[in-house]
Amino acid sequence: MKDCARISRDGLAFALCEAEDFQGVVAQLNDPRQSASDAQRCCVALRTLLDAEVEEAALAEAQAAGTLDALLRCAALYSSHAGVQAASCWALNLYVHVAQHTEVASFPHVFQAAVAALKAHPLDVNVQRAALFALCNACCFGLEGTPSVPGLLDAIPHVLAALRAFPTDLRVQEFGCDSLARMCGMDASVAEAVAADGAMGHFLKALNLDITTDGTLVAAVNAIGAIALAPAALPQASAGINAVICALRSQDKNLFAEAACKALGIHLRCFATRDRARHLSADFVINATVAKHNADAKVQNAAKNALQDPVV
């Protein structure tokens, strides 16, 4: 509710669950007599309270009230209720986001709650969106404490199932690709498993969605880059390179250009895919991108790194 001068967060929280601070809402959420729909409202209220302008103060209050534990408990308790799952995942998202700079960010339980939500409601688009975003945030801000490789491997089929179930939903595609890309960055065996499960096809589809915003495209290109070095992705490397080059020719946004240069650079600097990338003129396209985005330092830097010699 940005720039809505006559709306207050505590007023909205009170409208949702008749409590206007973290203590009150968490007390309600922890009440065993609470119904699922009331729990859902409490989760929405907590998300509203966390979305404050002064994040540090909101986080301190949330921590004092035990918000994270209450949300995780609620998510586990109402695992069969889609509304609670979606609302709790959105609230957990924001908690992770707010907490990223102010504490030792480690959110393995958020990761597990998101995977549980993905498993429990595979055909509910709202749950899938919220859970994929939570997964993405947990990977992004909580690298230190993320689950071990088996935990990550357990999440992969469910993320791919979401990408398969909602092929035209931009947010599912964006958060799904992004979370897979981040998981691949944690361990090489995860990248191998993602590639072996046929993720490249989903990334290519996401890259070809005709959209006005570039979030999905950037996430898809990052994901293609993330599995580029996995042996299981080698047979489809040419398709990936070609798709990135085609998208790069039609898109002129800096963020996308930077991500595409990085993805092409991974292919160019890998001995196994270098010849294919050069055959498809990836180096020429990167040079053309440098000329086109000559005012953007990030694109220049990504292009410069991409054109370096192969990694031995």
Add this chain to the structure above:
Amino acid sequence: MDYASTLPREVLVKIFSGLASPNPERLRNLCAVASVCPSWREAAKESCLWHYLTVGEAPLNVRLTGPRLRNLVARSHNTLTELWLAGCPLVIDTALARVVQQQPCLVRVM
């Protein structure tokens, strides 16, 4: 011949659902298609197009009042899932409270 107006309602709704993708122009797009012809107007009233309400673009946001917000939300037939308001100086706490209290499917208010 106006082929667009001969399309079945379900097909129009499917097409319009593409306009309802998550971007700040969603509301403007839906309002624009609703003013093309009577059949498009009817199709644009479909509740599934109004699960996500985003009001953040001028001039719609600065003109949004409590009753107008209620009318927009009513199009979802109590299936509103996400509400995103930005730059809406005329919407007050009590009006928003009245709206959100009637939405059992709400999972996020921004």
